[in-house]
Amino acid sequence: MKPVYSETKKHKNLVIIGSGPVGMVSALMLKDHFEKVILLERQSKESFLRKHGFTFPIVFSPAAIKILENIGAWDAIKSERSEFFGVVIHKRIMGKEFEFTSAQDGVYSHWRNHIVAMLYECVQEHRIHIHFDANVEDIDFQNNICRESKLGDVPFDLLLGADGINSFTRSLMAKAHPTFAEGAFNLTLLDNWYAYRLPAKGTLRDKFGGGSRFLASNVYVDNLATHPSDKFRIVTTSMKQPSEEISVLIKHDAALDLKQVKELNESCFGQFVDSAQVLNEAWDAGYAGKFDQVQAPTFNLNAVLLVGDAAHGFESTGDLINMGIASIGSFCEIFNNSPSISEALHAYDETVGDSLRYYADFSFRRSKEKISAEVATIEFAARLGITSRHPSLFGIFEDDFEIRKYMQKYKRDLLKVKLMFFGIPIMLLLLKLFFPKRKNA
Template sequence: MLQTDIAIVGAGPAGLALAVMLARRDIRVTLLERQGEETLGNPDDDGREIALTHKSVRILESLGVWQRLRDDEVGVLQAATVVDGNSTSSLNFDSRGRGPLGFIVPNSAIRRTLYEVAGEEANIQLRCNSAVTGMHLEDNCRVLNIEGADDLAVALLIAADSRFSEVRRMAGIGADMRDFGRVAVVGRVRTERVHQGIARECFRYGSTLALLPLSEPKTSSAVVTISASRAEEIMQLSDAEFAAHVQRESTAILGSVEPCGKRHKYPLVGVYAHQFYAERFALVGDAAVGMHPVTAHGFNLGLAGADSLSRQLETVARLYQPAKLARALSRYQIQHRLESQPIYSGTNRVVDLFTNDHLPAKLLRKAVLRVSEHFPPVRRAIVHQLTRH
């Protein structure tokens, strides 16, 4: 059997970030990924734009990832505004002169730069086209069965293989899954007026539109959230029809709209694992917590979880002391639950309220926005969550 200290299944952003964090603690890491190396090194633009908090930027800077992003890949989020239904009034968020609320970066750019950094770490071995088919505990290690390859014995196995994690199931850990019955259709658009770094969330009746400001002053990512039954209807629109839909749903606040990119669709499913660790096993990223994107916390939570786990593990010696390893994983679970559970539950409540078009819900939506608008502590709390370092 091949030997390594830690194996991470899934070379997505959370898995790559965690691998770099652990490698710099002198821990040998093997990354197991189903995709080929060419796909990892040159990821396609999948249409997804990631909103990053200041804390996430600080972590990416410490890894040497943020510095590798090109200027045209970083959009600055100066403010955000929320509109409900057909209302002309809005709830507005800004940092009150303390700098931007956050930043918006393409998912593909984050993947590419993390891959570059991970490739420079001597303690990281990347094994592509590798699928884990089974596992078992043996002599204070976890043994992985890998399709078409020798078994791999590790002191700790970490699953970072998506919210539908097969490895999580193999470890016997279940998850609460919430299928929202909705699909997000994303596509870039060019607008007549500059976006001024303002993210706009329009909770219309029957659908939701988000306009996320990108690095170019007149280019935004349009995210149309619609019931799953209408997803193909939006996907089948011509480019001009899609642009017209965005212009209408945004009440032409940025003037005329033109399409400037391919559209993608993503089903919306929330996931929260019943536990984040087992014996010599842990979950990070979407395998632990998969978020609805409306509050833009998914990647930020995944990165925070990876940072928390790496800090709890501290050194390679802890991996080979069963009692200390168990305590470290337990502390990681407590910390990550404290950070993720309120955000996960709160996000789901927001989705429930602002996608419910029955009259009582409509009235409550308006009341919530009015209270938030006239109660500054609510807005300050949200801004603090985004801008804290």
């Protein structure tokens, strides 16, 4: 296997807290720059590699695929995936059910557990050490030392905080940061969720499974319950993970308790399963969680950098993991062209970091449904050929996805649309004011 970067090793220690997809990709991409790389993972090896558990499909962007190819993990990752043919939105409008289909062949969804297992094989192949059951106690941001309960003081030249949305690294950074207040790094609650899985059988499979032509299909169900409520939204996804199942993710407002959510769920799916018992058993094996938004004003303090969900976790429409992997790709590019680690970190936070924060803010407004008008006008303008299309607004990636360029394009298109909708009428008004029609004599 070819190394991605063939430069000789320049630095001593790279420490990565968190061995999720972004932590492992970072280790594989940066390993040639360091004499020693260590990943500190909180979970035990068994729970880290577990095959069960809820997972939603992950559709990789071309940019993320390129990076996974470069580190030699892509062939193994793509060996187990589901093909789906598009997205169907079921919506109940004035008591009647409508179906909107956006069919697209050749879209593949991958499941997180398989991605983790395959990246782990790559990490092992390169003899990168993962220290499982890690208990990180503290980080000394001044002297570049990370304290772990069994390993003691671990020195680092660069430390990446890849420990997910509830990042401990981020909370330590928030406490130690001289410029920003601790509260500036807080999480904001977006939605509550409940997730469980149903066997894809019978009527349920016919309605939500996509039929026999496809291995799987994606179906979004919006207010299909007999008691529709705008505080309740279901997303179902049928895929092989590893058996054919329908993952059900229910997003709901905190005002609805789990008993009410369960009742709404029954009114939606009860009619499609063989018995109430099937639904009950599946429900009981599920679990509840929260979608949070990370708001970090910076990702960097001295030689510590937050990456992946730890830096910019938000409610995903399928772009979270892609953002994490693509931004590591951008970091490596900057790292390769920088004379020192501190300059690379500074340059990254000012460029890619800024775009990610803009995107996180955009995503926050999107999840609060505050940008429907913005999205609709851009889409309308794109159909008129005035702007380009922005498929990621709908969670679908058709083109390459480089965060900085993408956000610049989005900002430009937004300005164009604003000029078009507000600028032209204002100009006409000004023309009318300055050049009033001459009255006929």
